[in-house]
Every structure is written in structure tokens, then in C-alpha cells.
Amino acid sequence: MLHALGITHVVSVGECALVPPSNIATDDSSGGYHLVAGRGPGGHGSLWMEEREGRIKVLDIKGVCDDGIDSLQHQLAPICEWMERARSEGGKILVHCRVGVSRSATVTIAYVMKHLAIPLVDAYLIVRSRRLNVLIQPNMRLLYNLCGWEVELARERAEADVGALRCELAHSLNWPYLAREVHRLNEKYLH
Template identity: 80%
Template sequence: MPMPHPNAHFVPGKGPGGQGSLWIEEREGRIKVLDIKGVCDDGIDTLEPQLEPICEWIDKAREEGGKVLVHCRVGVSRSATVTIAYVMKHLGIPLVDAYLIVRSRRLSVLIQPNMRLLYNLLGWEIKLARERCERALGDTEEGQMQHELARALNWPYLAKEVHALNEKYLH
């Protein structure tokens, strides 16, 4: 199990009093649960410091042959954010591409990370681009960083496009 980020609020294997079927399945050793604590879908809470350890946890589960179910209470914002972040990292693709892939897999369910979480994903995109540059060049050479970020969209454009995608659901 990767060490969690010092600001992470998730607890591997610690359910709320061991209640519910997930916690029973985990207690009996059939599944592993990563419970992300203290993140409400309120536009205030952030997932930013937790994205890296969550992605590491998912990678480890997959390497061990496991399948991963990502869910939250509604399945629209927080779980979508985690899934988009993982797809960005795993496939090495920009935020918009990852958003569209995840959205295309949820045909009957609208996904919409709240604006705070979408902003977290924008920062995640920059972090991943910087890491790709460092792996390719050994440091963050400005030209390569500009090339990586040219694939990304700016915040106002991204917000406008997400709104346009969701407009038919708002009426």
C-alpha cells in the first residue's frame, strides 16, 4: 500500500463502524476498500492532495489483478473526478480527453465534477505535464512544458464547454 499524502483523508479498510456490504466483503478479505473521508460535493472541499495517492492505490490494485469500482453517493462529481484523474495519468492524456472518455462510458448518467473539483483536475493536468517533461528531459525545459500544456485548454474555455455539454440536461 502506498504511503498516503500527509494531507490525505482516506482510510484504507476502515469503514463507518464496519457497516454495509462493502465493509463485510472487506472484513472477509474478498475486497479492499479505499474510503475517502471528508470530501463533500459542496464546491468547497478539494481532492487535490489526494489524487496522487488514490491513483497509486488504484494502480496497485490493478497490478495485483484486482478490478476497481469507484463510487460516491451520487456518482456525478467526486467519483467522476477520481476516475478522470486516473484516466489522465494512466493514459497520459489531457483533461478534456479524459473527461470525454469517462463521460462516454457513463451514457445514461451525467458526470459533472463541481467547479472546485474540475479546477483540481486542471492543476492535476499541469502536474502530470510537468512530470512527463521531467521524465523526457530530466528537467522542466520551458519549450517542452509549453508543448505539453498546449494540449490543455484554458480554464474559461473548459468551463464554457462543460456547460455547453450539459445544457440539454439543465432545461
């Protein structure tokens, strides 16, 4: 299905995408693999197999749960660089996590912020508008990561110019305001 959509690259956030299917056994000494009889179909459609055979490139971000504790802060820059390289090669990227609401939305928003040089709220609205009827809601820790990412990108664009940095951050929302607004949006669901 990924090939039918033209997907050439996959960012898997916290879902350990590169795990061999149950019907594949690897030979660590030769680096090869073989099918194990009686353990399901031939591994077709396995992201592990597709990546292994060079049909799809995968960036597998391990150890990031959607638990409000795990962070993506230090991974956003390398992820965005990987995505930018993929796009410059003419690739089409699928970003996924288990539900597609928090972790993958965070990565996508971070990329849009960097690629389009726009503030967090604008990037959120662009990503949200592309999801049609699917709500996106990075958990509060990941939203805080995005606030930090916004400052990091502003510093990068402003270089050492304090005036330019102020101008860059003039359209951003501060964390207390953003957290309060998210709480207001979710308040009706907490009763």
C-alpha cells in the same frame, strides 16, 4: 454483487464506506466484532464486513462533500497510485460516491489522465463514453482540481524540460475557457 462483477477493490469518495452496519458491534480491546441480535440481517453485503474479512480492499476517502467547497487536489496522486497498484495486482476497481456524477467521476478522470497520459478533455470524454446514458459533471471546484492535476502530470512527464512542458500543455484548455464552456452547457438549466 461486487464479487459477481469481479470487483476486488473499491474507492469510496466521501461516503464513509467503512462504517460497521447497525447490527455489528465491535470489541475495541480484541479487535473482534459480533452480531447484535434484533438489529437486522447478518451484515452480509456490507463493504465494512467484506473489507474486514479480506475479500475486498477499500480506499475510503473521507471528508469530501460534493458541495463545490471540498477539494481532492492533494488526494489525486495517492488515489491514482493506489488504483495503479490494484490494477497491477490484477484487481478490478469500483469507484463510487453518492450519485456517481461528480466526485467518483473526478477520481476516474484523474486516473485515466495519468494512466493513459492524456489531457483532461480527452479523459473526460473517455469516462463519459463509458457511462452510456449517465451524465458526469464534476462540480466546478473538482473540475478546477483536474485542471491543476493536468498541469502536475504535464510537469511530471516533461521533467525539467520547458519545451517539453509547453508541448505537453499545448492540448490542454485553460481554466477561464473551460469554466465558460461549462457555464454555457448549464445555462439552459439556470432559467
